Amino acid sequence: MSNVKLLNVIRAPRVSEKTARIQEINQYVFEVAKEATKGDIKSAVESLFNVKVESVNVLNVKGKSKTFRFRAGRRGDWRKAYVRLAEGQTIDVTAKA
Template sequence: MAAQDIILRPIVTEKSMAGIGEKRYTFEVAKSATKIDIARAVEELFGVKVNKVNTLHVRGHLRRQGKTQGYTSSWKKAVVTLTEGSKTIEFFEGMM
């Protein structure tokens, strides 16, 4: 898989933005991606050094529209922590 196929989009929430000071960034990633794949993709795309990667599967939520109901799609989230000597990811710095 190419790095662009592994890292799908950044997650921009209050909780994820609070981790930027500790060089912790959150991304939505491909469901089949491993921690090693995610670390290599982040290093390739942003030119940084990854210290560790934490992943979790986010379940789909039940949603209703009148009498019709269904589930949103499930997805995988990765929290990437960079090394102390690594530079920051400029994309997130512009949002602060």
């Protein structure tokens, strides 16, 4: 997989209280491209972070309906991936590139 394709698959790490808790059990959360498959995500994480991925779970997040100045609008849908690493492996998601 080319380097450009790898960077298009994984958009950004998701950082929240929930993701901080599941990092204790070697699981990390990333925002990924809508068309990315589990295999694409696994190979992208393994090559970008030099780690061994055990499993990948993917889910689609529906965008919220919002109003702004009396106009109805909708945030976009996006995709989230839960990546479980092998024992002893870690990723520093707070590091700047």
